Amino acid sequence: MSWLVTVLTIFPEMLPGPLACSLAGKALDTGLWCLETVDIRNFARDKHRSVDDAPFGGGPGMVMRPDVLDAALGGSGGVGPTLLMSPRGCRLDQERVRLLAGGPGVRLICGRFEGVDERVLAARAIEELSLGDFVLSGGEPAAIALIDACVRLLPGVVGRAEALAEESFAEDLLEYPQYTRPQLWQGHAVPEVLVSGDHRRIREWRRAEAEHLTRDRRPDLWERYCVAQQCRRARDREVER
Numbered sequence: 001m002s003w004l005v006t007v008l009t010i011f012p013e014m015l016p017g018p019l020a021c022s023l024a025g026k027a028l029d030t031g032l033w034c035l036e037t038v039d040i041r042n043f044a045r046d047k048h049r050s051v052d053d054a055p056f057g058g059g060p061g062m063v064m065r066p067d068v069l070d071a072a073l074g075g076s077g078g079v080g081p082t083l084l085m086s087p088r089g090c091r092l093d094q095e096r097v098r099l100l101a102g103g104p105g106v107r108l109i110c111g112r113f114e115g116v117d118e119r120v121l122a123a124r125a126i127e128e129l130s131l132g133d134f135v136l137s138g139g140e141p142a143a144i145a146l147i148d149a150c151v152r153l154l155p156g157v158v159g160r161a162e163a164l165a166e167e168s169f170a171e172d173l174l175e176y177p178q179y180t181r182p183q184l185w186q187g188h189a190v191p192e193v194l195v196s197g198d199h200r201r202i203r204e205w206r207r208a209e210a211e212h213l214t215r216d217r218r219p220d221l222w223e224r225y226c227v228a229q230q231c232r233r234a235r236d237r238e239v240e241r
Contacts, residue, residue: 003032003034003101003154004034004080004106006079006106007038007140008038008073008110009037009109010040010041010051012038015035015037017140019147023151023152024147024157026157027154027156027157032151033154036076036077036078038076040064042072043068043071043075045067045068051068051069052065055114059114060114061114062113063114064117066117066119066120069109070123070124078106079106080100080107081106082124083127084108084121084128084139085110085139086115086128087136088130089130091131092129093169094149096129097149098153100146100150101154102153106146108139108143108147110139111138112137112139173214173221174218174221175213176205176206176209176213179191193205
């Protein structure tokens with residue numbers, strides 16, 4: 001079966017957006033994944049199709065109503081976990097992307113306004129997921145980013161599967177620097193090792209550069225990588241005994 005994404009939003013016209021292009025678009029056309037959009041407004045109960053109301057306790061902005069969102073969730077299909085794209089959530093990382101891509105699919109709620117009534121989140125045990133410590137106008141761009149990250153991991157989407165193993169975060173490391181023609185550009189030459197033809201040296205250079213970049217730019221990743229390396233060495237020693 002195809003990997004299925006169900007997106008609940010008040011702006012269904014925003015999808016598939018950029019997901020209709022490039023690798024994700026080709027995979028969508030060939031049925032490697034499927035996209036369903038659910039217009040939350042279709043489940044509103046008044047003639048104005050209202051999905052929000054003023055927050056109890058006062059304050060600026062509006063809040064998405066629990067009755068309308070709950071009706072949208074109950075009246076739509078979908079498979080896999082139900083996630084609300086929200087800056088309050090746990091931060092998305094590559095490991096979570098792999099887990100989602102390895103499942104049957106995902107249901108994504110795109111919040112708007114000041115947020116979603118807490119009661120529907122608790123009643124349906126909806127997990128909140130964040131792209132980072134910043135705020136968007138709505139959850140749709142975040143949902144598109146999450147979908148793209150997952151789709152490219154689906155079998156058959158990326159032509160050379162081994163390329164995925166060398167990308168940033170594949171082993172808790174940032175990706176090494178990349179170079180292409182011309183070999184000399186504005187007085188800057190490509191590192192000699194990359195044109196040496198010595199594949200062992202190239203692998204070693206790339207690993208060293210990835211480690212250097214990660215240590216300098218993402219000390220949090222570097223610490224995790226070092227712990228993983230220590231655990232791997234400990235396991236290897238146990239096997240040797």
